[in-house]
Amino acid sequence: MTNILIVDDEQEIGRFLTRLFQAKKINVTYAESGQAFDALTQLDRFDAAFLDVRLPDRNGLELLKKLKKEAPFCKTVVMTGYSTVKMAIEAIQLGAEDFLEKPFEDIMAIEALVDQLTTNDQLDAYREEAQRSGVFLGTSSAVHELYRLAFKLADKNITILIEGETGTGKEVLARFLHQAGNRSKGPFIGLNCGAISESLLESELFGHAKGSFTGAAENRAGFFEVATDGTLFLDEIAEASHATQVKLLRVLETGEYFKIGDPAPRQTGARIIAASHASLEKAVSEGTFRSDLLYRLDVVKLVIPPLRERQQDITHFIDLYSRKNGMSLPFSPDAMNVLKTYHWPGNIRELVNTLQRLFVLYADEPVITPHMLPEKMNRTAAPLKKASPQTRTFESDWRLFSSYILDSYTNDEAIHLDELVQTMKRMEKRTAEAFIHKTLKETAGNREQAAQKLGISKRKIRYYLNET
Numbered sequence: 001m002t003n004i005l006i007v008d009d010e011q012e013i014g015r016f017l018t019r020l021f022q023a024k025k026i027n028v029t030y031a032e033s034g035q036a037f038d039a040l041t042q043l044d045r046f047d048a049a050f051l052d053v054r055l056p057d058r059n060g061l062e063l064l065k066k067l068k069k070e071a072p073f074c075k076t077v078v079m080t081g082y083s084t085v086k087m088a089i090e091a092i093q094l095g096a097e098d099f100l101e102k103p104f105e106d107i108m109a110i111e112a113l114v115d116q117l118t119t120n121d122q123l124d125a126y127r128e129e130a131q132r133s134g135v136f137l138g139t140s141s142a143v144h145e146l147y148r149l150a151f152k153l154a155d156k157n158i159t160i161l162i163e164g165e166t167g168t169g170k171e172v173l174a175r176f177l178h179q180a181g182n183r184s185k186g187p188f189i190g191l192n193c194g195a196i197s198e199s200l201l202e203s204e205l206f207g208h209a210k211g212s213f214t215g216a217a218e219n220r221a222g223f224f225e226v227a228t229d230g231t232l233f234l235d236e237i238a239e240a241s242h243a244t245q246v247k248l249l250r251v252l253e254t255g256e257y258f259k260i261g262d263p264a265p266r267q268t269g270a271r272i273i274a275a276s277h278a279s280l281e282k283a284v285s286e287g288t289f290r291s292d293l294l295y296r297l298d299v300v301k302l303v304i305p306p307l308r309e310r311q312q313d314i315t316h317f318i319d320l321y322s323r324k325n326g327m328s329l330p331f332s333p334d335a336m337n338v339l340k341t342y343h344w345p346g347n348i349r350e351l352v353n354t355l356q357r358l359f360v361l362y363a364d365e366p367v368i369t370p371h372m373l374p375e376k377m378n379r380t381a382a383p384l385k386k387a388s389p390q391t392r393t394f395e396s397d398w399r400l401f402s403s404y405i406l407d408s409y410t411n412d413e414a415i416h417l418d419e420l421v422q423t424m425k426r427m428e429k430r431t432a433e434a435f436i437h438k439t440l441k442e443t444a445g446n447r448e449q450a451a452q453k454l455g456i457s458k459r460k461i462r463y464y465l466n467e468t
């Protein structure tokens, strides 16, 4: 039988959840304070726990930590009011599975959550959703954490602020939040606040009544109206003028707005996701952004790390992109080194553009060498470290050797053919030795058998191993 723990000082909530779970034949334990929680023994008997984050005698996060320590397999959901949403986010970062906002509005959602927690493991659901929506996650734990959290936030009707340098995927993340949530059937409307004039921005956002200004020949719905069942993505929010910021603040506080030229107030249900490549806190300290608007937007802030801080993702992205396009781009070690040490100011967008350019120009080349990459990348690249003798292997020698030959062939610079041929001879010998050693290992040192397997004489083995 499933065991669930409920910790909440509001007895009404305790009773309500108890009834709901008992109807599902779940065994319920109810604690109405931090002290009552402390008195519980054998916490690991619980399959799931519903914890209030704000108890009169305790911070719910402390309870969560204790639970995670003593009952690591107990799935935890924290319960929160609007003012404690930030604590709920912290709880998820501490390992809670999800959070529920109080007052509860959707009983079926709670039931579905319980089913989810007690039956299948939802740990990887964000990965599946990312794959479905064509989002590349890579291997950086920071990005996985970000998308795991975003997946949990997708269904909640809270405003989200996304920060990250240009090209890091802020719009990609905003679309993921839309797609993974219960608004996915509604529209996703994106607007770049920096790309249009102030008057046009207001008219786009709020709409206008017929005749409200010269050229307003028809009534026009604004984005707040159109996106009412969906998501409104306000990109480059830092660029919105002061006047627009004031109006946005009102919508965020009350959901209310006015169409230009129409005195009747309207309500929007649009979920707002805002993004900025610049830090909004900095913009507030510089006096260009309203602090009260930042407070409203920053209910949850998701920060996407720049590509240079997740170097390992560069190779992963190349593989993925190549597979998606049914081609391969074999980079020489030098070229890969250039890609890995470049600082990528344009982030993923710049990487995608670079790959597209390489596909178009060099799809038929056997190997991509540094000079095929944009010149600015070569200028900033750190020189490739030579492999130390201890880490050298037959494979790494071959990789270096082939890129040396191919680089020499594709470079316009003068080459020393004699030197090149000498290197090839050394490589020939090294190759023969490597095969002999490998075969001798397989035959447990029996030279007769090794010679047979390799189709050469025992004398030839001695010759290659410098024994004659």
Ligand SMILES: Nc1ncnc2c1ncn2[C@@H]1O[C@H](COP(=O)(O)OP(=O)(O)OP(=O)(O)O)[C@@H](O)[C@H]1O
Pocket (backbone or CB within 6 Å): 134, 135, 136, 137, 164, 165, 166, 167, 168, 169, 170, 171, 172, 173, 235, 277, 348, 349, 352
């Ligand atoms: N995680 C990702 N998976 C797949 N493609 C991505 C990802 N992140 C970014 N991209 C690609 O990089 C490009 C830029 O992404 P996006 O427009 O979301 O960045 P941005 O941070 O909003 O940029 P800007 O600040 O310039 O508006 C797009 O082509 C997008 O498809």
